[in-house]
Amino acid sequence: MNVLIRIKRYDPERDAKPYWDEFRVEADPIDRLLDALNTIKWTMDGTLTFRRSCAHGVCGSDAMRINGRNRLACKVLMRDVGNKVTIEPMLGYAVIKDLVVDMDRFFDKYRSIKPFLITYDNEPGTERLQSPAQRERYDEGTKCILCGACTGSCPSIWGNPDWVGPASIVNAHRFIFDSRDQGAAERLQLLSHKDGVWRCRTIFNCADACPRGIPVTDLIEQVKRAVVYGGPEEA
Amino acid sequence: MLRISSGRGPRPVAGGFETFSWYYFRISGALLLVLVIVHLLIMHISNDVSCTTYAFVAMRYSNVFWRVFDWLLLTVGLTHGMNGLRVVIDDYVRAPGARMWLLSISAVLLVVFFMLGTLTLITFPTVPGATGPLCIPK
C-alpha cells in the first residue's frame, strides 16, 4: 500500500518554527509505522529524527502523536492508519528535534515519588513471602515501560507542566499496593500535595494512550482513595 | 503459614489543603445537587421567573427555613465554584506573579459576594403582607 506520511518537523538549529513535511512510502499492511519512518530515514531523508530501540513495544522509546493520539510507532501497523497518517511530537514535553522530545523532566518526576521498595524490616535469608493474590494486587503498574505516552496525553499537564503526571502515579501505585513495601505513607504524603494526585481530573486520555494496556486512571483513583482513606485498600 | 511484611510504617498524616479541596468538591457537590435542584424547581418550574417579585420573596422569606436554605445555597455554591476557579487558575496561569494576583482577586471576590449575599438575606425585612404584585403584569 502507498501511504502519505505527514510529519511535523522542527530543528531549532535550523528552523525558525515547526513545519509540516510530507513523504510517500510504499509499505506492507502489516509493517509497523516505525518501519515506514525508518524507510524515510534510510532512503529519503536522513535528517528525520526520532527515537527507537526495541521495535516491538517493550522499551518505550518511540511514543509520538500519531493521527492525533499518543502511540508507540512500533505498535501501530500500517493497515490501521489508512492511506494517510499524521505524526507529531508528543504534547507536554519540549521538542528537541523533530519527533524527539525532552524526557528529563518526566524522569525527574518519576524519581520524585520514591519508585523503589522501602522496607524497615531485616531481610530474610531467602525471599520475602507474598501470596499470588498479593502479587496480583499491583500487577498492572509493573507493566509500565515509562514511555511517557500517558503523561503527554493529559490535558492537566499541558496546562501545568509541574504536575507529577499519570506515569509517576502508576509507579507509585506499584509500590503502595505491594505487600512487601512499607513506604506507602511517605508516598501518599508526597502525592497529596498540590501537584500530586489531585491534578488528575479523570480525563482518561492516559488510559487510552497507554501502549501496555494499563488502566491508568483506575490506578490513579485507587491512589486517591488511599490518600483520603489513610492507606491502601485491600484488593 | 504466610509470612508477610510486618506493617506499612507510619500512617499518612491526614489532609493537606488540596486533599480537603478535592473532598470539598464532592461533599459540596452532593449538597448542591439537592439545593440547586429544589431551587430550580421552585424558581423556574413551579413559578415563572417573571413572578419572582419582591412580594414573592417576602412571602418566602417570612419562613426562616427558606432564608437558611438560600444562605446554604449561596455559601456552598460560592465556595464550590470559587474553589473551582482557583483550580482553573492554578492549572493555566503559570507566571507566579500573575497567579498570585488572580488568586488574590478571586479571594476578594469570594468575600465580597459572600458578604453581599449574606447581608441581603439577613437585612431583608420580615414583612407580613405582600407589597406589590406577585407577578409582573402582562
Add this chain to the structure above:
Amino acid sequence: MYQKFDVVIVGSGGAGLMAAMQLPNASVAVLTKVYPTRSHTGAAQGGVAAALGNQEEDHWKWHMYDTVKGGDYLVDQPAAEILTREAIDAVYELEHRGLPFNRTDDGRIDQRRFGGHTRNFGEGPVRRSCYAADRTGHMILQTMYQNAIKNEVRFFNEFLVLDLLINDGQACGVVALEIKTGEIHTFHAKTILFATGGYGRAWRVTSNAFACMGDGMSIAYRRGIPLQDMEMYQFHPTGIYKVGVLLSEAARGEGAKLLNGKGEYFMERYMPVLKDLAPRDIVSRCIVQEIKDGNGIDGKDYVYLDVRHLGAKKIAEKLPDITDFARNYLGVEPITEPVPIQPTAHYAMGGIPTDVDARVVIDSQWTPMPGFYAAGEVACVSVHGANRLGTNSLVDLIVFGRRAGKHMAKFIQETDFVPLPASHEEYSREYIDHLYSSTGGESAAHIRSELQNEMIENVFVERHDKGMRHALDQIAGLQEAYKNVQLQDKGKRFNTELVEAVELGFLLDCAEATIHGALARTESRGAHFRLDYQKRDDANWLKHTLAYRGTKAHDVRLDYKDVILIDDPIFKPKERKY
C-alpha cells in the same frame, strides 16, 4: 567537557546496573546511549534460572551440569560453578530489592521449565526459571533502575561512548558523544566497566533492539583487545516470521509445541526426552532441517509454534506479551491459530574475554588489563560456551554484574587515577569529523542492510567454508565503502544519522571477528554448525578463539586458549544427547 569519577559504567542494562548497585559509596557515572529503562535487557521475557528448588528438588550442580552440557563443553567450568552457585543468592537479592516475581501458592518465587534445564544430570525437565509473567527482563531492568535511583547514581543518558582510553596498559577513561548536543566529553576514571550488550543487528532477522550494535566489543577490539568465541552466536528458534520479534521459550516451557507443514509435532522425532525443550541450537537446527526437507508451512521457510492446546486462560495468564506480539505483528490469534515462526539472531555467547571477577583479560595467558571490566552479553567469561541456555543470560548479568561491582569497589580503594593519555579525544574527534565532512556518497543504511543480508545468507544456523569466504569478501568491501559514508544531516543536535553511522562501524567489526572465528573452527559445536565439518572435534577444538583486529578485514590474527575443565567425571566432555 572533562569529568572525573571513580567508576564509569558504560551501559545501563542488567549488567551495568547490577554493578552500579554494588558501589553505594563510590562516585559512579553510568553512561548509556538510550535512557536506562530502554536498554535491551527489558526485552527479555522468559526468566532467570536459579536452583532455588521452590517447585521441585533442584541443585546448583544440576544447573551447572546443564550449563556445561548446553554449552557443548566449551564452557569454562569454574566460571559455570560460580554462575550457578551465586545465581541463588543473586535472585534473592533481586527479590529483596523489590522484583515482583510470580509466586507459588505458599508465597515463594514461582519457577517454570525452560529449554535445556534438567533434573539429576539430564533425567528430565526441571522447574528452574524464576519469572515475572513474561516480562522478567523488564522487571529486572526496572527494579535495578529503581535501586539506582535510591542510591542516587549519576546517569548520563543518551551519551554514545566512542572510545576507551588506555594509558600505560591501564584503562583510564572513555570518550563519549552527547547525542543531544553533539558535544564530545571525556570521562576520566579509575575503573571502567563495559556492559554494552550484544550485536544481533548484524543479521536481518533478529530479536535484538536497534541499539544492539556491538559497540563495546568493537571499541575494545579497536584498542587491541581480542574478542573471544565470536563464532558462537545463538539463533533462537522462535522468532516471529520475517519480523524476528521473539516468542519466548517460556511458551514452550509452558507446553507450546512446534508444528511443521505436515501437521506433525516434529521435535518428538528428533529429541525424544526433552522434545521442544531441547537447547536452542538444536531446536533451531531441527527447524532448518524441516524446512530443507520441504516440511515448512506450504513449503516456505517457516514453521508453526502451537499454543492452542494450553487454553485461553493459561495463555492470558502466563504468556500475555507473547500473545500480544502475535496478534499485533502477524494478525494471528494464538488461542485459535498456530503462530508462524523462524529462527532469529539472538545472543552473542562470545565477546570481550574476562575472568570470573569480570576483569578483562587481553591474551591467552589470562593477563588482566588493570581498571577494565566487562560484564553481560558484551563479555565472554565463558559460561555459555558454544550455546547459551535460555534464562542463563539474565543469571550471567546479575552474577557477573555483581562480581564486577564488588571487584571494582575494591580496586578503587587500592589504586589511584592514571593520567589520561596525550591528545585523548583526537581519535573520536577525527572519527566524527570525518563522518561529518565525508562526501563519498555511500549510505550507512545501505551498507548495513547489505551486511545483514550477507550474514543471514552465509553466517546463520548452518555454515560452510565457501559461504563464509564469500561473506568475508563482502564485508571487506563494505568496510571500504564505510570509509565513504556520507551524512545528510550535518547538524550537531540529536543527530541520529551520525549515531547510526558510528554504530555501523562497530557492527562491521563484530561481523568480521565472527566470520574469522567461524571460518577457522573446522568442527561443529553448539551454535556453530558447519555442513562441511558436522562433527564435534574435542581433540583439536576444545579451545576458545581469540580474534585480534588487523588493519583490514582479511588480516585478523587468531589465537587460542584452553577451555578450563574441573576434575569431576560428570563434567567430562561427552556427546550431547537429549
Add this chain to the structure above:
Amino acid sequence: MYKGQSGMWSWLLHRITGLGILLFLFIHIVDVSMLGFGPEVYNQSVTLFDYWIVRLLSLALVGAVLYHAFNGIRIMAIDFWRKGSRYQRVMFWIVLAATIIVFIPMAYVIMVPAFHWLTQAPHTTAGR
C-alpha cells in the same frame, strides 16, 4: 488538536459549565441584592428576566447546571465506586442522555411564556 477520548470532552464541558454557572451566580447575587433597595427597584430588575434573550440565557444555565450536576455524580462514582472507572464511558453517555431528557421538559416550561408572547401582538413593556 489532541484526539482525546470522551473523558476529555466531558471534563472540558464540566469545567466550562462550572465556570459559567459561577459567572451566573455572581450576577444573581448582585440582582438579588437589589432587594435591599426596596420593592420598586427590585421588581424593575426582575423584569429583566423576562426578556426572551435572557430567557434563552437562563435556559443555557439550566442546561449547564443539569450537565454539571449529572457529570458531577459521574465523577464521584469514578472516585468512590471501585468499578467506576471501568464504566466511565457508559456513564458519560448516561449523563448526556439524562441531561437532555430532563432538559427538554424544563426548557419547555421556561420558554412557553416567551413563545406565547412571540406569537401574540406585543402588549407588555418587557417582551422582545
